[in-house]
Amino acid sequence: MSLTKRSWAEPFKIKMVELLKMTTPEQREKAIKEAGYNTFLLKSEDVYIDLLTDSGTSAMSDQQWSGLMLGDEAYAGSKNFYTLEKAVKKFYGYKHLIPTHQGRGAENILSQVMIKKGDIVPGNMYFTTTRLHQELAGGTFVDVIIDEAHDSENLHPFKGNIDLNKLQALIKKHGAKKIPYVCVAVTVNLAGGQPVSMQNLKELRALTQEHGIKIMLDMTRIAENAYFIQQHEKGYAKKSIAAIVKEICSYTDGATFSGKKDALVNIGGFLAVNDQDIFEEASNLVVVYEGLHTYGGLAGRDMEAMAIGIEESVQDEHMKARIGQVLYLGEKMQEAEIPIVLPIGGHGIFIDAKRFLPHLKQDQFPAQTLAAALYIDSGVRTMERGIVSAGRNAKTGDHYYPKLELVRLTIPRRVYTQAHMDVIAESVERVYQDRKKIRGLKMVYEPKYLRFFQARFSKL
Ligand code: F0G
Secondary structure (H helix, E strand, O other): OOOOOOOOOOEEEEEOOOOOOOOHHHHHHHHHHHHOHHEEEEEEEHHHHOOOOOHHHHHHHOHHHHHHHHOOOOOOOOOOHHHHHHHHHHHHHHOOOEOOOOOOHHHHHHHHHOOOOOOOOEEEEOOOOHHHHHOOOEEEEOOOHHHHOOOOOOOOOOOOOOOOHHHHHHHHHHHHOOOOOOEOOEEEOOOEEOOOHHHHHHHHHHHHHOOOOOOEOOOOOHHHHHHHHHHOOOOEEEEOOOHHHHHHOOOEEEEEOOOOOOOOOOEEEEEEOHHHHHHHHHHHHHHHHOOOOOOOOHHHHHHHHHHHHHHHOOOOHHHHHHHHHHHHHHHHHHHHHOOOOOOOOEEEEEEEEHHHHOOOOOHHHHHHHHHHHHHHHHEEEOOOOOOOOOEEEEOOEOOOOOOOOEEEEEEEOOOOHHHHHHHHHHHHHHHHOHHHHOOOOOEEEEOOOOHHHHHHHEEE
């Protein structure tokens, strides 16, 4: 027998396990009803496989855990701040670092420092907290992602790309002075974890430089984006993830970062910038919202763990296993002909709820409904990324009706096994078989901000 296929496996072994509670369908039915059919309101102990998010849910390495012991909990000038600053310079190349408690802390500071009332902030598809901070600072977010990103079946390999024609038209309409920066996310979460190409970043850099507009990166999942560039963009196959990450940063003026994703920590984030003036203003403001500029709401130990996690995140073997696991699950779903966003993205599988439940109208919340049905079937917790997440237009009060109505199965890093992936795929398949029986939801409580976190629903 000739061996044609060689399997790969994760580049780590498991030292500690966390036991999970098994529940019955009746218990889950009761739990989700009590949670107002919102998976955010479930108790985590009632969840079997938690795919709510990849944020803060990764498994830290032995190195990171031992890093916690090196925490220097001084109020000012902690050793760990300097370790983190060194890592940010080494792996990302930015000159100045301001730690924050997590990504949205950095988004708040950046938005307040750079956005004036009436400004326009173009971006490659919105992210919930990012757009809200831009709006709270008086700006208006405008989506300039390529059209392909809004089509779950389009196979463009870099669906996160900015449409430079859309951006150019925006500059012409409003003038460059009204655009403080372009906000570029790598990879694009709400498009399905879709990457941006290096070519697109270079062209964006050239266009924005002509007009004196800055580029601010949302670099939350930058190493994952780098993996896609390495795999799919001409000229990058032999470059390391680390080199690609640094090149991405080199075309930008600064970044906000949620360390809870790529950097493999449970809490942490930062704002990094090259510009001295922005740095000074941001350092001043961070004291108001987060803490002194050398800790920004983090314990010293958190900064140490994040510095170590940053280095681990850019290792080629790590990223191959990380994206490989997502791909494994995605391919299982494709075999079962489940409608998912393609190409398969970086941090999870996104089910197209409009195609999964075509009998539901969008204001019957198909993605929210499907997330609840999956939980009842198997205890797998997923997240709505559709009309509920999109919120309302502040001026008209109407729902935003996003083209993409998705359920996100987000895979935490280094946490679940291939057997867990099989269980998840089989649960989705089972719910798909029974999909015609599924009824929609109505919203019975709606919070004012970021409603998806706390909204409550009842069955129609
Ligand atoms: N930017 C992106 C692209 C994100 O995905 C997130 C968080 C943030 C910014 C904000 O960072 O949570 O540290 O304040 N995304 C999480 C998620 C919540 O589940 O996708 P944070």
